[in-house]
Amino acid sequence: MDEQELDRVTERIIGCEFFADMLVENLVLVKLKAVSALNGDHIAQALNYLRATGLPVCLLINFGQAKLQIRRLHPSPNWKSAKP
Secondary structure (H helix, E strand, O other): OOHHHHHHHHHHHHOOOOOOOEEEOOOEEEEEEOOOOOOHHHHHHHHHHHHHHOOOEEEEEEOOOOOOEEEEEOOOOOOOOOOO
């Protein structure tokens, strides 16, 4: 999957009006949080999910503030996929 396709999928997710943890098209892991602010622990947990699934991108979305916070995370190129 190329970067343009990932952009297309993640833009669709960001535009959604519903909130739930989801796996979209077996490509993107979405983790939604309602907290006062995203911190390093939230990012570390999302990166762990990303590493465990072997997926190419994770959206960490916080809807706990007036303005939606969205972080798009990618795995390190040094990681080996957890998938067989």
